[in-house]
Amino acid sequence: MAQLEFVLSGEEKAVYSLRALYLKYGYAQYKMSKFEEYDLYVKNKDFLVSDNVITFTDTDGKLMALKPDVTLSIIKNSKDNPDGALKVCYNENVYRVAKGTNSFKELMQVGLERLGNIDNDAISEVLFLAAESLKTVSESYVLDISSLDLVKTIMDDAGISFEGEKEILSYLAEKNIQGVSAVCIREKVSEQKAELIKKLVTIYGAPEKVLTELSRLNLSAKTKAAVKNLAVIVDGLKNKGVIDNARIDFSVVNNMKYYNGIVFKGFVEGIPNGILSGGQYDKLMQKMGKQSKAIGFAVYLDDINKLPEKNG
């Protein structure tokens, strides 16, 4: 066994250590052995990171696709059980067009999904595993956590239109405070409400610091409930000992058509882009006709070989 150290590349080592981690916490290995119909991906085009899919015709004439994503297949092929706890993990190659290029790439993606009854414990567990996954890659990591419910209620309270909401979300993702402010002015949001929206850009960092700052603001009852919910999750992380590398950061913005509640993104020092991305996606479940709730994340390992080799 010791020899494996020398045989495996950084990426392969990560795949196996992540799988060991997920199995230990009761996530069963999910293997995709068949192809999905192209239709599955077209229906949920916005859920995918890139909207290009490699297609081919099956022997019976059906239009099939090489998977750009694993989550959709897991949802589709799982039994709907709103009270249960289906825990699966996977490592699969996915096919996507890399940003800024015009050609398809094969990427190794590792991840896990938890479907069924998602309570705060379940969310904390998945966040904990996300933090542990990042730690497997590098000791120097950050897990950014946001609450889409909180962001949404603050915007709703200010009466932002559907179009304005989309713009504000994209400015939030850029931490572009002047952009946010311009939309607020255009939408004639009161100064006080606009200040609150801008706080979503300026308040970020250690969870407890952010929660204290949020508690000082003049928030509506609905928003307060979202803050309280976030505080419960933060407590969960504290109990599991992964609070030190967690940050609350509302620049983590996932598509609200599919995601709700807690969303998160992970970074390690030395890799310029996020390598982990996930969140609660109850809305996607509804779209696919399921009653269950769900949360999950994916780790992208294609950039991992850029890191210097870990010793020991």
Next chain:
Amino acid sequence: MKTMLNIALPKGRLGEKVYDMFEKADFPCPSIKENNRKLIFENEQAGVRFFWVKPSDVAIYVERGAADIGVAGKDILLEYRPDVYELLDLKIGKCDMAVAAKAGFNDDRKRTLTVATKFTNIAKAYYSTLGRDIDIIHLNGSIELAPILGLSDVIVDIVETGATLKENNLVVVEKFQPISARLIANKANFKFKNAVVEKIMEELAKLTENN
């Protein structure tokens, strides 16, 4: 060893103005003013390393993490849509993205409009909001020539004073997007070098109030 903050500046007049702002913000690097062909300038004491890159490349350096922060025009950010944080409008290098055509040109919408531009994505996005069908001709420079020689009906380009347009008998049809220089940061490095980036942001923000 102290970790250095890598800063990509756009080569040229704008970059020099931006450097002056960094100097005033207490992140100086005097060697940058020496007249030589060096590309990288360091000030270990202040913990900064500056380098000059082509303005349109700044976003790429930052997105890929070779630079932690940088200064790029809004035009570049709109055109390439890099995955970076856009922390601050520096309010310098101000100009507009505009449509220009030969004096007297009138778009009667009877046929596809040909548009010559360096900024293909911006032009496409703009005309799609108007619901106007266009043919794009991508050029790398001297865009103003295109309508004069009949290569295109209109151009989409940056207009500062409008002097070049005027001298070539072209007029601005519409200014549709104000442009200025922006401070951008790599998303991962922003987190790992947060203290110093925050400091720079704060100091530069104070300076921009006067711009």
